[in-house]
Amino acid sequence: MNNPRRIFLKRSGQLGALAAVWAAGLAQSSRTWAATWNKAGFQSKAMADVMKNLGATGATESKDIVITAPDIAENGAVVPIAVSSKLPDTQQISILAEKNPFPLAATFDVSSGGEGYVSTRIKMGQTSDVWAVVKAGGKYYTARKEVKITVGGCG
Amino acid sequence: MRSFVRGIAAFTVCLAAAGVTPAAAQTGDPLGVGRRMLAEDNPGELWIDRGKTLFYQKQGPKNASLEGCDFGMGPGKLEGAAARLPRYFPDTDKVQDLETRLITCMVRLQGFNEADVIRRAISPGGSSGSDVEALALYITSRSNGMKVDVRLSHQKEYDVYKAGEYLFFRRSGQTDFSCNQCHGEAGKRIRLQDLVHMTDKKGAEEVASTWPAYRGAHFVVRTMQWRLTDCFWQMRLPDMKYGSDMSIALTLYLNHNGNGAVIRVPGFKR
């Protein structure tokens, strides 16, 4: 019992509980992200709640955000998504899959020196709009693109 | 692995109902963007270093590395070796492909039990992969940028080639299926999955130069032996025996037809 965190981790396996432990500052790590990991955002099931937890409610659509992703993905477990923002002072980029059980997949804080560009791969359970939510100059902007999900028969 | 694959298959039936029609796939190249993005940064590369470590590490009951293994260019000489496989090996008096040759060395040099190695050779989907998969990728990667050059200079190589050709066109099993029925003409596909046109030079080159490959839906590196095993299952044939003469014959037939292709592994398969 002299290592409560470890025991807690073993017993829980629950993301929410883990995040709560971190938020409470019990984790050994002094890393800042642990405290800032957006537990509420990642656990939100409705798009409106995700947007609220990102602080992005009422974000406006922007043509300066470009999402590069396939029109049809052959494998929903590996859907490549790249987001490029030409908005001045781009600070943060989030990637959301609207119809996933938990829409928010990733958030990227782009500090000075980083360009407004990130590329990654996400899991998608079904055909859905993919959203990019960008924070630039303290304001929030969005763009979206539909990605159809299918899987072939032979590999 | 089977249950994993079937699980995925069942899952996809639901997805297919979500409204992706084959017609949509034929306008422009809606799949191309994703394929390019995935191939550019191929997670399969993560296994090359593991394979390299395994190759030079002392292992097995005889506590030996694989540096003494001769893939046809001399012991431990890997540069360009995979480009020439399958080929005839005098010490075993057999035509062997990369994987059966590798297993011969794991047994003879390192003292592993052959049946054990074969049982573990094809890893479960969603695992961290098998030693044979990582080694096969590392060894083939040492032929990257070189041309496939499978020769029929020994009588047994020629005989095995002819056997492979026969098997490719032979209809077998309860569904009376041959390789050629799916892979013998252009534009064939299963659902959205384009099938390689293997009786065409370009198609044969693709087969000969892109395995081992990272299989996106399995998250591990797959080898040619796996590819054939899975084809046999798709064709509802009896399970293919890993490393069997039949598998080597088909591999030699396909690779020889793909001679001249520049090897680039790991490939990326959806």
Added chain:
Amino acid sequence: MAEPMKIRATLQGDVADVRILIMHPMETGQRKDSKGQIIPLHFIQSVVVQHNGKTVLDTQWSQAVSRNPFLGLRIKGAKAGDKISVTWTDNKGEKRTDEAVVAPAS
């Protein structure tokens, strides 16, 4: 235990194009193993990218990021020979750091 990352950093003008591959299961906590047991949630929560010691990208990931993840980014004002360092941390507290040097444009 954790395998080394594969980091490629190539100069394009004064921008470093950085591509990172990581071997990690990224378990969703919903998948079952062959015995029908749930495989516990196990995923990378954070990836931090530094350029010559200065943080340029700080990510928060969920379990929706694909297995064996990929991360691509671009760093302005980079020069050949600059040091790129990448650290990931997962929900079990496991972490790993790897480094690469920015290669000149080829």
